[in-house]
Amino acid sequence: xxxxxxxxxxxxxxxxxxxxxxxxxxxxxxxxxxxxxxxxxxxxxxxxxxxxxxxxxxxxxxxxxxxxxxxxxxxxxxxxxxxxxxxxxxxxxxxxxxxxxxxxxxxxxxxxxxxxxxxxxxxxxxxxxxxxxxxxxxxxxxxxxxxxxxxxxxxxxxxxxxxxxxxxxxxxxxxxxxxxxxxxxxxxxxxxxxxxxxxxxxxxxxxxxxxxxxxxxxxxxxxxxxxxxxxxxxxxxxxxxxxxxxxxxxxxxxxxxxxxxxxxxxxxxxxxxxxxxxxxxxxxxxxxxxxxxxxxxxxxxxxxxxxxxxxxxxxxxxxxxxxxxxxxxxxxxxxxxxxxx
Numbered sequence: 001x002x003x004x005x006x007x008x009x010x011x012x013x014x015x016x017x018x019x020x021x022x023x024x025x026x027x028x029x030x031x032x033x034x035x036x037x038x039x040x041x042x043x044x045x046x047x048x049x050x051x052x053x054x055x056x057x058x059x060x061x062x063x064x065x066x067x068x069x070x071x072x073x074x075x076x077x078x079x080x081x082x083x084x085x086x087x088x089x090x091x092x093x094x095x096x097x098x099x100x101x102x103x104x105x106x107x108x109x110x111x112x113x114x115x116x117x118x119x120x121x122x123x124x125x126x127x128x129x130x131x132x133x134x135x136x137x138x139x140x141x142x143x144x145x146x147x148x149x150x151x152x153x154x155x156x157x158x159x160x161x162x163x164x165x166x167x168x169x170x171x172x173x174x175x176x177x178x179x180x181x182x183x184x185x186x187x188x189x190x191x192x193x194x195x196x197x198x199x200x201x202x203x204x205x206x207x208x209x210x211x212x213x214x215x216x217x218x219x220x221x222x223x224x225x226x227x228x229x230x231x232x233x234x235x236x237x238x239x240x241x242x243x244x245x246x247x248x249x250x251x252x253x254x255x256x257x258x259x260x261x262x263x264x265x266x267x268x269x270x271x272x273x274x275x276x277x278x279x280x281x282x283x284x285x286x287x288x289x290x291x292x293x294x295x296x297x298x299x300x301x302x303x304x305x306x307x308x309x310x311x312x313x314x315x316x317x318x319x320x321x322x323x324x325x326x327x328x329x330x331x332x333x334x335x336x337x338x339x340x341x
Contacts, residue, residue, distance in 0.1 A: 038295035039098030040070030042288060045088050047080040047103045047129065047175075048206065052262055053233040053280050054103065056341055057128065060284030061101055067310055068292055070098075080172050080206045082109035089113040092122065099123040099291035101284070104131045107176040111135040123294040127287040128280075129177040133320040137294050137301045140287040142278045143328045145177075148231070149184030151276045151328045152256055153193065156227045159253035159273050163195035164226035167218045169239055169256075171206040171232040181231050199225070204235045211238035219248055230256035236275060240266040260331055260339040267336050274332040281341050283325055286312055290323060 044061050046054035058074050065072040075092070077084025082105045090113055092100055100117060104110055104126055114124050114135045127140040142148075156166055168185070170178045182201060189196055199222050204211025211234055219225060230236040236256040240263065243249050249271055258275045266272040286309050293299045293307035301321040309315050315323050331339065 038297070039096070040065070040068065040292060040295060041073070041097045042070055042099045042101060042291050042295075043073040043075060043092050043097050044284065044287075045085060045092070045100055045102045046074070046076045047085075047105050049074075049076045049078060051206065051234060052237075052259065054128075056259060057103075057280040057284035057287075060279075060281035060286075061288040062284075063281070064285040064288035064292075064310060068289075070288075070292065072288075073097075080105050080175075082106035082174075085110055086113045089117055093117040093120050096120070097122055098295045099125060101125045101127055101287045101291055102131075102136070103128040104176060105129070105172065106174050107131055108135075123291055125287050125291045125294065127283055129175060131176075133322075137321065138290050138299075138317065139320070139322045140283060140290055141322050141324050142177075142280075142283050143326060144324060145180050146184055148257075148276075148328055149181045150188055151330065152181070152229050152231060153185050153188045155255040155274055155276065155330065156229050156253060157193050157196060159255060160196070160226040162193060165197045165199045165222055165224050166227040166229060167199055167222065167225060168201040169211060169214055169218070169228055169230040169232075169235045170201060170203050171235060173203045175206075175232075178231055185229070185231075204230075204232070204238065206232060206234045208234055208238045211235040212242050215239040215242040219246075219252065225252055227253040227255070230254065230258075232256070233258050233262065233277075236272075237262045237266075240271050244269065244271045257328075258331075259341060260336050261341060263331070264336055267331070267333050274330055276328045276330050278325055278328055279341060282312060285310065286315065286323065286325055290315075 042065055044058040062072045075088050085105050124136040125138045126136045130139045202214045204214045230239050236258040239254050254272050255275050257277050289309040299305035299307050303319050305317040317323055
């Protein structure tokens with residue numbers, strides 16, 4: 001999943017302990033936690049709170065911020081909606097934080113609020129899901145979109161013998177990253193897997209019960225369904241939970257993007273053969289170091305800018321202000337015990 005020069009500490013266990021930011025706790029001034037080089041108060045704003053994926057990514061950000069002496073906070077809506085994120089961006093702008101690390105619930109709906117934040121001097125780093133490139137300063141991309149799409153198609157093709165009906169269980173209908181991956185999966189299927197039929201894309205809204213119910217509905221609607229691809233950690237675990245205790249276990253294959261800790265039991269009991277992901281803790285860690293570099297003026301987000309990212313090594317900003325974490329990694333019964341996140 002990662003270049004060899006960036007692996008050190010990549011799979012360390014991450015303790016997850018969060019509290020909502022108190023009013024003014026990240027305000028500009030002496031409480032920034034920096035060394036005089038800028039306001040290193042950095043707040044993480046995930047798509048929604050209570051999501052195991054973002055618990056892990058934001059814990060990685062907290063780890064990085066502690067390393068360089070900044071002030072960490074996490075806020076966010078209970079559900080994945082753009083409106084919820086807008087209000088938090090506005091509040092953080094008023095508080096005068098140094099940077100916001102944001103996983104965007106919509107590619108464009110947040111841009112006005114982000115623009116006001118940037119006008120006020122707040123650096124904005126997106127991670128996991130991007131806005132329009134002109135809305136933010138930097139995007140920390142978990143992996144190349146083509147690579148993410150291809151690994152999921154390759155996995156489901158192998159698991160169903162490269163033939164039959166499949167469905168996709170996504171997050172929200174307007175999730176930037178999900179939609180990009182799905183379009184690329186469709187392209188990959190059409191080009192290289194003519195005997196696989198994608199019958200439907202459904203949306204579980206990154207909610208466990210909704211995703212569980214959508215899985216049940218897919219299996220009732222398509223009795224010949226051979227596989228489900230869920231490119232969301234909430235979706236894949238909910239689908240696996242449904243399959244685990246159903247007559248479809250072992251008959252309908254499931255793959256997508258998940259974390260080892262949430263998928264371990266499903267892999268070990270044969271509900272899931274293999275799935276993929278990057279290390280979300282490293283994603284948050286890299287986002288925090290990217291924010292630091294912006295705050296301190298080491299980079300502007302221009303192509304070719306370089307910055308240090310602690311244990312992950314040095315990174316270079318690519319076109320459109322994108323920084324690539326690394327390649328996706330496949331987890332299966334042979335290796336899943338080696339990982340703890």
